Amino acid sequence: EAAQKQGYDWYMRKEIFEQPRAVADTLLGRLNERGELILDEIRISPETLRRIDKIVIVACGTAFYAGLVAKYAIEHWTRIPCEVEVASEFRYRDPIIDPMTLVVTISQSGETADTLMAIRHAREQGAKVIAICNTNGATIPRESDAVIYTHAGPEIGVASTKGFTTQLVACYLLGLYLAQVRGMKYGDEIAALLRELERMPEAIQGMLDNQQQVLDLAREFVNEPSVLFLGRHVGYPVALEGALKLKELAYIHAEGFAAGELKHGPIALIREDLPVFVVVPPRGRDQLRDKVVSNIAEVRARGAKTIVLAEADDEEARAAAAVFIELPKLSTLLQPVAAIIPLQLFACELATVQGHDVDQPRNLAKSVTVE
Numbered sequence: 313e314a315a316q317k318q319g320y321d322w323y324m325r326k327e328i329f330e331q332p333r334a335v336a337d338t339l340l341g342r343l344n345e346r347g348e349l350i351l352d353e354i355r356i357s358p359e360t361l362r363r364i365d366k367i368v369i370v371a372c373g374t375a376f377y378a379g380l381v382a383k384y385a386i387e388h389w390t391r392i393p394c395e396v397e398v399a400s401e402f403r404y405r406d407p408i409i410d411p412m413t414l415v416v417t418i419s420q421s422g423e424t425a426d427t428l429m430a431i432r433h434a435r436e437q438g439a440k441v442i443a444i445c446n447t448n449g450a451t452i453p454r455e456s457d458a459v460i461y462t463h464a465g466p467e468i469g470v471a472s473t474k475g476f477t478t479q480l481v482a483c484y485l486l487g488l489y490l491a492q493v494r495g496m497k498y499g500d501e502i503a504a505l506l507r508e509l510e511r512m513p514e515a516i517q518g519m520l521d522n523q524q525q526v527l528d529l530a531r532e533f534v535n536e537p538s539v540l541f542l543g544r545h546v547g548y549p550v551a552l553e554g555a556l557k558l559k560e561l562a563y564i565h566a567e568g569f570a571a572g573e574l575k576h577g578p579i580a581l582i583r584e585d586l587p588v589f590v591v592v593p594p595r596g597r598d599q600l601r602d603k604v605v606s607n608i609a610e611v612r613a614r615g616a617k618t619i620v621l622a623e624a625d626d627e628e629a630r631a632a633a634a635v636f637i638e639l640p641k642l643s644t645l646l647q648p649v650a651a652i653i654p655l656q657l658f659a660c661e662l663a664t665v666q667g668h669d670v671d672q673p674r675n676l677a678k679s680v681t682v683e
């Protein structure tokens with residue numbers, strides 16, 4: 313087993329560090345020499361994909377959070393309305409789906425019962441199903457119309473890490489492919505995003521190279537009973553996933569919030585020395601980043617310890633931070649792939665210093681095959 317962990321203390325840590333390679337493998341063979349997207353595995357005809365009038369993403373756990381990010385990207389690039397739902401809720405509310413609906417399911421294992429039941433239901437209504445999956449030949453891809461494999465390699469740690477980042481990349485590829493097939497007029501934008509995706513392994517490596525800061529932080533927070541995560545736009549699902557990692561591994565109260573919701577309730581939780589992670593979007597045409605920077609000031613004014621993830625040259629964000637974690641320059645929609653890395657490392661390290669079994673957290677299973 314020690315040999316399989318390749319010198320790492322946990323499979324999870326090994327898998328965190330495999331992410332540059334894993335993401336490179338998700339991209340492998342999917343871009344041609346001209347930098348264009350080829351997704352031959354989508355065996356649903358372009359005519360059918362052009363007729364789709366709604367996308368529904370169903371998944372569980374970490375894969376559901378990847379789906380939340382995908383919604384922002386897919387709607388922005390394709391202008392097709394896209395919903396995301398936890399698979400266990402989907403079927404039981406009699407969802408409106410028909411042959412014009414494309415259901416996208418995300419599952420690392422491809423065996424999650426809730427997700428499987430959701431796609432069976434969707435196909436009974438005539439919907440087309442595309443699976444994003446890491447496990448060759450698993451039940452979910454076998455029961456789908458098409459599959460995009462993430463090629464992350466086996467994920468053994470129960471808490472998903474490289475599963476998540478490769479799911480994000482596969483979702484981006486699907487979104488850009490749909491935009492391409494539907495003739496969206498984003499030629500240059502799509503090409504630029506694809507080039508940026510190709511640089512993603514490097515961006516992740518940069519985050520991993522700076523791990524020491526996060527490890528120190530985990531040691532400092534070892535006795536914290538509660539940690540909050542704030543994010544906006546695609547930073548919101550990053551906040552949710554950062555909180556989930558802490559719940560799963562360190563068994564402490566952790567919650568992710570949409571930063572804009574802070575004033576509608578969660579701000580009541582802020583107290584002296586409460587650790588609050590904030591994911592700051594890149595500067596863009598909208599005011600998102602400015603609004604998140606003022607959220608940092610609001611929680612800081614109430615004594616919270618702000619751990620701010622933002623672009624290195626965001627001086628205002630840096631000034632509002634008790635601890636500043638630099639993010640590489642990326643498009644807003646792609647930022648989650650880099651921003652989640654320190655949150656994974658933080659949870660892994662915190663649980664390690666607490667003495668927990670990081671690879672096999674209590675009460676959890678890698679793949680839940682009962683509804």
Ligand code: G6P
Nearest residue numbers: 372373374375419420421424472
């Ligand atoms: C379990 C695991 C989670 C995972 C979820 C979905 O609950 O503990 O880490 O995110 O299942 O798994 P899947 O294999 O469908 O992605």
